[in-house]
Amino acid sequence: xxxxxxxxxxxxxxxxxxxxxxxxxxxxxxxxxxxxxxxxxxxxxxxxxxxxxxxxxxxxxxxxxxxxxxxxxxxxxxxxxxxxxxxxxxxxxxxxxxxxxxxxxxxxx
Amino acid sequence: xxxxxxxxxxxxxxxxxxxxxxxxxxxxxxxxxxxxxxxxxxxxxxxxxxxxxxxxxxxxxxxxxxxxxxxxxxxxxxxxxxxxxxxxxxxxxxxxxxxxxxxxxxxxxxxxxx
Numbered sequence: 001x002x003x004x005x006x007x008x009x010x011x012x013x014x015x016x017x018x019x020x021x022x023x024x025x026x027x028x029x030x031x032x033x034x035x036x037x038x039x040x041x042x043x044x045x046x047x048x049x050x051x052x053x054x055x056x057x058x059x060x061x062x063x064x065x066x067x068x069x070x071x072x073x074x075x076x077x078x079x080x081x082x083x084x085x086x087x088x089x090x091x092x093x094x095x096x097x098x099x100x101x102x103x104x105x106x107x108x109x
Numbered sequence: 110x111x112x113x114x115x116x117x118x119x120x121x122x123x124x125x126x127x128x129x130x131x132x133x134x135x136x137x138x139x140x141x142x143x144x145x146x147x148x149x150x151x152x153x154x155x156x157x158x159x160x161x162x163x164x165x166x167x168x169x170x171x172x173x174x175x176x177x178x179x180x181x182x183x184x185x186x187x188x189x190x191x192x193x194x195x196x197x198x199x200x201x202x203x204x205x206x207x208x209x210x211x212x213x214x215x216x217x218x219x220x221x222x223x
Contacts, residue, residue, distance in 0.1 A: 004151065031210055042199060042214035043152075087151070091210050096167075099151030 002026045004100035006088050011106045012078055020073045020086050020103045028093020034062050034073045035087040037102065043087055047073070075105075083107045111135055115200050115215035122190045122222045130185040130218050132200030139205035141183040142167075142212070143175060145196040152199065158183055159205070190222045 003025045012018040024032070031050040035043035049055055049064035049071060061074040073086055085102040092098055113134045122128055132141065139160050144152040154167030158177040172194060174186045183202075187194060197219050201212040 008149075033210065035212075040217075042216050043212075044214070045211045048211065089152075095210070096154065096157075097152075097210070097212070099153075101149060101151045 002090075002092065002098050004088055004090060004098055006086075006100040006103045008101070009104045009106065011108060012075075014078055014080060014107055014109050016078050017074065017076050018078060018105065020075075020088075020105065022071045022073070022088035022100060024069050024071070024088070024090045024098075024100075026090045026092045026098055029066060030091040030093065030095055032062075032064055032071050033089045033091070033097065034060075034071075035089065037085045037087060039084070046086075078107050080107050080109070113200055113202055113213050113215040115198075115218050117218060118216065119219050120221070122187075122220065124191060124222060126190050127186070127188050128190065128220075129187075130198055130200075130220075132183045132185070132202075132215055133181055134183075134200075134202040134213070135181065136202060136204075136213065137180070138202035138213070139180075140203045141177065142201045143173070143183065143185045144199045144201065145169065146199060146217075147196050155185065155198075187220075190220075192222045194220065195222045196220060 006022045034046040037043040047062040054063045059076045064071045087102045088100040089097045142157040143155040156175040161180040176184045200215040
């Protein structure tokens with residue numbers, strides 16, 4: 001079966017750095033996505049990785065290792081507005097997205 | 110641009126009632142999707158469409174039907190609502206062949222079935 005695993009909840013301090021991990025087992029791989037979802041709102045796109053390595057976009061970076069079935073999202077200089085759920089999703093061989101349950105990130109002052 | 114618009118935003122139904130959720134996108138996207146999101150679970154694909162006049166089943170299609178008569182609209186129907194269909198429903202769209210596969214989501218429709 002296909003499976004995406006990520007921690008249920010994480011807590012971090014404002015101004016700090018946090019890393020959210022995602023491991024996956026899917027039938028085929030056509031890219032890994034990170035989305036941010038604030039409570040009561042729709043998910044919004046953060047990043048896309050299809051090749052191994054690090055993609056940096058401002059305070060957010062995403063890393064992929066296809067051989068390990070592993071990705072992480074790195075958030076730097078945390079702000080209170082970063083409190084949200086972070087969803088990991090993998091596009092499988094049928095070009096369908098398989099979603100993790102999401103990681104709820106709580107930022108404390 | 111409005112992007113992806115869902116109506117209604119909220120609805121309460123009694124068991125056995127029927128209803129239709131409407132999704133409209135103004136980005137000329139080929140692909141459209143209906144997901145449901147439940148606490149502690151990932152987004153689950155109900156049905157999707159890769160173009161006008163086409164639909165396909167996703168992971169959890171039972172109890173739902175869909176239609177894509179116009180490219181910009183994707184309708185999700187519940188013929189006989191059940192309490193297990195209480196959920197938040199999201200519509201999403203993306204370009205055909207988009208190498209990033211980025212999905213654009215509607216704001217969600219919160220459905221409660223009593």
